[in-house]
């Protein structure tokens with residue numbers, strides 16, 4: 810059993826590294842060489858937020874399920890978990906979510922997360938060793954009854970998804986669409 814676990818961990822890590830490089834390359838060509846980083850955007854400054862969007866997570870769906878945001882906007886997401894299970898709010902492309910679902914499955918196997926919560930001790934134990942802690946800037950893990958914030962600046966017009974990548978949730982329909990439109994007043 811330990812052998813199987815470490816194999817799957819190695820696989821998840823290798824896969825995420827490869828996928829990460831792919832995302833960076835794809836983003837570079839999509840944004841026309843502006844060099845502003847991934848097309849999904851970047852962490853934003855809460856004080857500079859253009860607006861606040863409240864997202865409620867239930868078992869297993871988001872409300873609302875569709876957002877339209879202009880490129881250049883900084884959005885403060887206030888994410889509330891109204892369900893009885895642990896949920897994630899993660900901004901990215903469908904491919905990024907597919908990759909992250911494998912990482913979350915590994916975290917669940919290791920007991921770092923459970924269906925209803927986070928094992929903070931186990932999360933801490935892996936800290937620094939394998940980069941498996943859940944600290945991606947584009948996502949928050951929200952325990953039942955809790956509310957967390959995520960501030961994000963959208964940089965390029967593209968189609969993104971917000972998703973919960975806890976094993977089984979995305980498949981159950983726990984995802985939504987984000988249309989990032991051309992910047993307001995861009996004239997094109």
Ligand SMILES: [Cu+2]
Pocket residue numbers: 869895896897973974975978983
């Ligand atoms: Cu979920």
